[in-house]
Amino acid sequence: xxxxxxxxxELIFGDQHDRIQQRLAALDPDLAxxxxxxxxxxxxxxxxxxxxxxxxxxxxxxxxxxxEKELKTHLRGALRAGASETEVREALLFxxxxxxxxxxxxxxxxxxxxxxxxxxxxx
Amino acid sequence: xxxxxxxxxELIFGDQHDRIQQRLAALDPDLAxxxxxxxxxxxxxxxxxxxxxxxxxxxxxxxxxxxEKELKTHLRGALRAGASETEVREALLFxxxxxxxxxxxxxxxxxxxxxxxxxxxxx
Amino acid sequence: xxxxxxxxxELIFGDQHDRIQQRLAALDPDLAxxxxxxxxxxxxxxxxxxxxxxxxxxxxxxxxxxxEKELKTHLRGALRAGASETEVREALLFxxxxxxxxxxxxxxxxxxxxxxxxxxxxx
Amino acid sequence: xxxxxxxxxELIFGDQHDRIQQRLAALDPDLAxxxxxxxxxxxxxxxxxxxxxxxxxxxxxxxxxxxEKELKTHLRGALRAGASETEVREALLFxxxxxxxxxxxxxxxxxxxxxxxxxxxxx
Amino acid sequence: xxxxxxxxxELIFGDQHDRIQQRLAALDPDLAxxxxxxxxxxxxxxxxxxxxxxxxxxxxxxxxxxxEKELKTHLRGALRAGASETEVREALLFxxxxxxxxxxxxxxxxxxxxxxxxxxxxx
Amino acid sequence: xxxxxxxxxELIFGDQHDRIQQRLAALDPDLAxxxxxxxxxxxxxxxxxxxxxxxxxxxxxxxxxxxEKELKTHLRGALRAGASETEVREALLFxxxxxxxxxxxxxxxxxxxxxxxxxxxxx
Numbered sequence: 001x002x003x004x005x006x007x008x009x010e011l012i013f014g015d016q017h018d019r020i021q022q023r024l025a026a027l028d029p030d031l032a033x034x035x036x037x038x039x040x041x042x043x044x045x046x047x048x049x050x051x052x053x054x055x056x057x058x059x060x061x062x063x064x065x066x067x068e069k070e071l072k073t074h075l076r077g078a079l080r081a082g083a084s085e086t087e088v089r090e091a092l093l094f095x096x097x098x099x100x101x102x103x104x105x106x107x108x109x110x111x112x113x114x115x116x117x118x119x120x121x122x123x
Numbered sequence: 124x125x126x127x128x129x130x131x132x133e134l135i136f137g138d139q140h141d142r143i144q145q146r147l148a149a150l151d152p153d154l155a156x157x158x159x160x161x162x163x164x165x166x167x168x169x170x171x172x173x174x175x176x177x178x179x180x181x182x183x184x185x186x187x188x189x190x191e192k193e194l195k196t197h198l199r200g201a202l203r204a205g206a207s208e209t210e211v212r213e214a215l216l217f218x219x220x221x222x223x224x225x226x227x228x229x230x231x232x233x234x235x236x237x238x239x240x241x242x243x244x245x246x
Numbered sequence: 247x248x249x250x251x252x253x254x255x256e257l258i259f260g261d262q263h264d265r266i267q268q269r270l271a272a273l274d275p276d277l278a279x280x281x282x283x284x285x286x287x288x289x290x291x292x293x294x295x296x297x298x299x300x301x302x303x304x305x306x307x308x309x310x311x312x313x314e315k316e317l318k319t320h321l322r323g324a325l326r327a328g329a330s331e332t333e334v335r336e337a338l339l340f341x342x343x344x345x346x347x348x349x350x351x352x353x354x355x356x357x358x359x360x361x362x363x364x365x366x367x368x369x
Numbered sequence: 370x371x372x373x374x375x376x377x378x379e380l381i382f383g384d385q386h387d388r389i390q391q392r393l394a395a396l397d398p399d400l401a402x403x404x405x406x407x408x409x410x411x412x413x414x415x416x417x418x419x420x421x422x423x424x425x426x427x428x429x430x431x432x433x434x435x436x437e438k439e440l441k442t443h444l445r446g447a448l449r450a451g452a453s454e455t456e457v458r459e460a461l462l463f464x465x466x467x468x469x470x471x472x473x474x475x476x477x478x479x480x481x482x483x484x485x486x487x488x489x490x491x492x
Numbered sequence: 493x494x495x496x497x498x499x500x501x502e503l504i505f506g507d508q509h510d511r512i513q514q515r516l517a518a519l520d521p522d523l524a525x526x527x528x529x530x531x532x533x534x535x536x537x538x539x540x541x542x543x544x545x546x547x548x549x550x551x552x553x554x555x556x557x558x559x560e561k562e563l564k565t566h567l568r569g570a571l572r573a574g575a576s577e578t579e580v581r582e583a584l585l586f587x588x589x590x591x592x593x594x595x596x597x598x599x600x601x602x603x604x605x606x607x608x609x610x611x612x613x614x615x
Numbered sequence: 616x617x618x619x620x621x622x623x624x625e626l627i628f629g630d631q632h633d634r635i636q637q638r639l640a641a642l643d644p645d646l647a648x649x650x651x652x653x654x655x656x657x658x659x660x661x662x663x664x665x666x667x668x669x670x671x672x673x674x675x676x677x678x679x680x681x682x683e684k685e686l687k688t689h690l691r692g693a694l695r696a697g698a699s700e701t702e703v704r705e706a707l708l709f710x711x712x713x714x715x716x717x718x719x720x721x722x723x724x725x726x727x728x729x730x731x732x733x734x735x736x737x738x
Contacts, residue, residue, distance in 0.1 A: 024597070026604065027597065027600035027601060027603075027604055028581055028584070028585070028600050030581075030585055031584075031585060031588070031593075031596065031597070031600055034585070034588060034593075034653075034657075034658075035220070035593050035597075038220065038649075038653050039220035039593055042649075043216060043217060043219060043220050043649075044217075046213060046216065046217075048209050048210060048212075048213035049179075049210060049213045049214060049217065053176060053179065053214075054217055056176065056180060057179060057180065057183045057214060057217055057218070058217075058221060060180045060183040060184055060187075061183055061187055061218060061221040061222060061592075062221065062594060064183075064184055064187035064188065065187065065221070065222075065558070065592075065594055065595070066434070066435060066436070066558060067558070067594040067595070067598065069598075070594045070597065070598075086171050087171060087172060089171075089397055089399075090169060090171035090172045091172060091176075091180060092397070092400075093166060093169065093397070093399055093400060093403070094166060094167075094169075094172065094177055094180055094181075095180070095184060096166060096346070096400075096403060097158070097161065097162035097166050097346055097347050098181060098184040098185065098188070098346045098347070098348060099184060099188075099345075099346045100342070100343055100344045100345045100346040100430075100434075101343050101344070101400075101403075101404050101408055102344060102431060102434055102436040102439045103434070103436070104400065105393070105396065105400070105404075105439065106436065106438075106439075108396035108397050108400055109396060111396075112395065112396055147351070149358065150351065150354035150355060150357075150358055151335055151338070151339070151354050153335075153339055154338075154339060154342075154347075154350065154351070154354055157339070157342060157347075157407075157411075157412075158347050158351075161403075161407050162347055165403075166403075185348060188312070188346075188348055188349070189312060189680070189681060189682070190312070190348040190349070190352065192352075193348045193351065193352075212643055212645075215643070215646075216643070216645055216646060216649070219592070219646070219649060220592055220593050221592045221593070221594060222591075222592045223588070223589055223590045223591045223592040223680075224589050224590070224646075224649075224650050224654055225590060225677060225680055225682040225685045226680070226682070227646065228639070228642065228646070228650075228685065229682065229684075229685075231642035231643050231646055232642060234642075235641065235642055270720070272727065273720065273723035273724060273726075273727055274704055274707070274708070274723050276704075276708060277707075277708060277711075277716075277719065277720070277723055280530075280534075280535075280708070280711060280716075281466070281716055281720075284466065284526075284530050285466035285716055288526075289462060289463060289465060289466050289526075290463075292459060292462065292463075294455055294456060294458075294459035295425075295456060295459045295460060295463065299422060299425065299460075300463055302418075302422065302426060303425060303426065303429045303460060303463055303464070304463075304467060306426045306429040306430055306433075307429055307433055307464060307467040307468060307715075308467065308717060310429075310430055310433035310434065311433065311467070311468075311681070311715075311717055311718070312681060313681070313717040313718070313721065315721075316717045316720065316721075332417050333417060333418060335417075336415060336417035336418045337418060337422075337426060339412065339415065340412060340413075340415075340418065340423055340426055340427075341426070341430060342412060343404070343407065343408035343412050344427060344430040344431065344434070345430060345434075435557070435558060435559070458520055458522075461520070461523075462520070462522060462523060462526070465523075465526060465715070466715055466716050467715045467716070467717060468714075468715045469553075469557075469711070469712055469713045469714045469715040470523075470526075470527050470531055470712050470713070471554060471557055471559040471562045471713060472557070472559070473523065474516070474519065474523070474527075474562065475559065475561075475562075477519035477520050477523055478519060480519075481518065481519055527712070530712065531712035535708060535709060535711060535712050536709075538705060538708065538709075540701050540702060540704075540705035541671075541702060541705045541706060541709065545668060545671065545706075546709055548664075548668065548672060549671060549672065549675045549706060549709055549710070550709075550713060552672045552675040552676055552679075553675055553676075553679055553710060553713040553714060554713065556675075556676055556679035556680065557679065557713070557714075578663050579663060579664060581663075582661060582663035582664045583664060583668075583672060585658060585661065586658060586659075586661075586664065586669055586672055586673075587672070587676060588658060589650070589653065589654035589658050590673060590676040590677065590680070591676060591680075
């Protein structure tokens with residue numbers, strides 16, 4: 001990987017990058033290495049789709065799985081990758097006909113939580 | 124909706140639009156009306172995300188659900204909405220760390236099937 | 247169980263009862279025994295909900311699981327337990343806001359298949 | 370819709386109707402409108418199945434999805450729509466052979482929570 | 493069942509056996525009876541697979557379902573049935589290519605929680 | 616990896632190894648490489664659990680996902696890794712209380728199919 005350009009995981013996690021990596025390593029060092037090396041530094045680094053699209057896809061997959069904690073991480077990632085709040089809302093609304101409302105309501109709860117924390121932090 | 128611009132469902136289904144609508148109406152007329160009026164003419168018509176992104180999200184959701192037949196319809200939709208074959212492949216590969224390989228292998232089987240039919244039709 | 251009243255499994259499977267039991271026994275005799283003794287002769291035999299409601303619930307669960315073959319068996323079961331075709335259609339339409347459209351479309355495909363076979367058999 | 374008869378959502382949410390509607394609107398106003406207009410005022414208002422059956426089906430679907438918070442809302446809805454506590458328990462027990470025990474245990478936890486709150490409120 | 497050898501549920505729950513049984517009975521006495529009689533005293537008591545393998549399979553199924561609370565119970569069960577911490581970690585890591593990382597991260601969170609409680613209890 | 620000992624993927628796929636690899640490569644070469652390099656040559660090659668246990672876990676995960684085609688591949692893999700037919704049946708029966716019967720019935724259908732093909736091939 002290039003020295004010059006930041007990695008996808010640096011862009012989407014920002015100042016939480018090291019904290020996230022440490023949390024995963026505390027769970028299991030090999031798990032953390034697989035996520036970093038395979039998920040982020042291999043699959044996420046592929047060219048062909050921009051990072052914003054990738055993060056919106058991640059939000060779709062995590063909403064479908066009902067994986068709420070990871071979803072919040074990637075809702076933040078989508079915003080950091082350049083999606084506007086409106087685009088994130090549109091992506092979540094778009095999921096309703098495919099997944100039904102319960103999964104989408106749960107996803108908007110994570111978004112609300114994230115936006116409130118951001119607002120509190122900026123005040 | 125505007126008279127001038129084509130509807131999302133016309134763009135993504137193309138010459139299969141009427142056949143798809145009729146197949147749904149044969150299943151149940153009210154079901155077909157809900158899918159057309161709510162899913163397509165309300166949710167899909169929202170501005171804020173381009174149709175290509177919407178179709179890639181649809182492919183992610185249908186891969187996650189393991190809904191193979193509907194997935195093929197929207198893999199075709201993604202291509203018709205302007206995604207290149209490479210972009211569709213990238214979207215599917217991107218799903219592997221989130222969903223695991225079995226769902227992704229099943230999705231690529233649908234893509235293979237679709238591309239083979241397209242090739243046969245163009246010959 | 248009473249000698250006088252038919253068992254739930256006899257009511258919902260009708261003339262297919264023995265064929266279904268034999269198909270399960272061919273898969274695995276212990277599996278067949280668990281399904282008969284625990285699922286049907288214990289859980290299904292409980293009083294408190296009528297058989298029609300139970301079969302509509304079964305259809306909801308199997309639609310959610312995407313278990314299409316078993317769904318067809320219990321769509322037939324719902325009809326045999328006294329649900330009208332309209333009631334079965336209403337139950338399936340009701341699921342759309344909870345599960346999204348793909349699962350419901352797949353369920354109506356099973357219903358269509360079942361109704362066509364019934365019609366062919368009655369002609 | 371008729372002025373005279375209460376809406377399905379008024380019946381099943383009771384004195385929590387406005388609070389639920391406001392919570393959804395705070396998540397996203399368009400999401401709240403879709404749930405009200407499509408899920409409740411269109412799909413739920415259809416004749417053909419009584420509201421008690423609809424709420425038992427909703428409980429089945431939400432148990433299958435593992436959507437625990439929404440499940441509690443509709444366990445309450447089932448009771449408000451006329452299901453007895455015994456009928457709700459029977460519906461949950463009925464799900465075990467279809468979904469396995471873990472989902473059903475989680476559903477009974479929501480029911481226990483709901484019944485304890487009701488009891489505390491009535492004392 | 494033999495008087496001499498302990499039951500599978502006694503082995504995997506250990507000194508929490510009665511507490512778990514009481515918690516289930518408080519949810520619903522018939523649910524508790526079905527879990528004890530069918531799940532544990534029938535299916536778990538079958539010979540042919542050792543208890544350690546059974547508990548690792550249970551962990552796989554509960555990770556796949558995203559049933560985190562029950563997963564913790566059976567991560568403890570796997571350790572009590574003779575799996576080493578390393579074997580449990582290997583089983584969880586093995587799931588990543590099948591289920592994707594989000595489910596596996598959630599499973600390791602339950603394991604971390606369990607190991608921390610064990611450590612605190614032993615100090 | 617050692618020159619001397621066969622790889623996990625060679626052991627579980629046997630004479631179908633190259634055909635499976637080619638089928639995946641025809642779907643997408645990068646997908647095939649990820650499955651080979653990450654899933655098989657990294658995760659499957661880890662010591663700590665024997666291959667038979669790994670394949671039984673794979674069968675559990677694929678049964679839970681409802682991924683029937685991949686399940687058949689790993690039911691064969693479990694047998695090739697040293698599980699007896701009885702052990703495979705026990706693993707499938709064990710899943711019933713966790714997943715419910717529909718998923719388990721579908722899994723036994725795949726096993727029946729596999730055993731019939733084996734029998735036909737050996738005659």
